[in-house]
Amino acid sequence: MSITILPDYEITQDTTAIFSATHTDYYSIVWERDRIYYIQKTPMQLIKAGCLEGGADFNGRKASVIHKTGIQSKIPIPINPNEHIYAFPTHSPTLHECSWIFYHHIKSIKRNPKSHSQSIILFHHHKQLELDISYHSLEKQLQRTSYCIVRFSHYKIRSSHFE
Template sequence: MKEIFNDYAITEHTMILSPAAHVDYQTIVLEHNRKLFVKKTPIQLIKKACLEGGSSYDGRRSAMIYLTSCRRKVPIPIDPNKDIFAFPTHSPSQYSCEWIFYNHIRLIRSSINSMSNNPVCMITFKNGQQLTTESSYYTIEKQMYRTAMCMLRLSIHSYNVYA
């Protein structure tokens, strides 16, 4: 029997938050060596983690729009001091939106869903775990690029503020 948690704190070990259409939980959390089931939605967990990291979700989103000119599927610096950055696979307002944590990705590759014949993306994490997401390779690649840009812009901005 799986243990279901009321809440979850995003950490450096969080690799992905996936929505779950289940009566008892709303999110499946994948970490390095465990899978957790949480009653809160992925966006609720993201918003709470942003606050714990020192700013609101809306504030972090606005900053990334300003720094990168990216307006859709904006990557979020959950806690830049701990190097925790996540990107959405879809609009965060869509139920199917997964949140993937950038620093855990080793490799992505294109694949075809054998059931639907639709393109999907296979993500290999640094710990060797693999995950197939219904998002296309192109979407994941673009989101990784956007997240890298966010990380770069934040590091440049921090350097200029303190230089």
């Protein structure tokens, strides 16, 4: 199977998740509803560019979230609040294993029955993702992100993410 490697990628409402990749030709894997892209930029470069496209730089968005919510770690980012694009990191963004998950694509989360240190995200487009993050941590990230959405927009959030 051949893959297409792109030099850049613009975050849109279709962006579902961004993963860090350890490869010589690309540094990110981007999931959309029905496509997968391999990108020659890091996840953080894509997140920062998305914030700029959304009207502010990453550090400004981060500082604003801290100010409005009091959240201090694994801070969710309103990449483009006008387009209802919000993402949260699975780990500290400084770590290579950090993935960015886009909130509005999540249908539900559940514990991985095979491992207490892993969770499973079910997306609206029927993909599922196993993450090396506990259910409790993932649930907390969803709660932080929903609070961020409430503080940054008047958009009605979905509240049925928890089983």
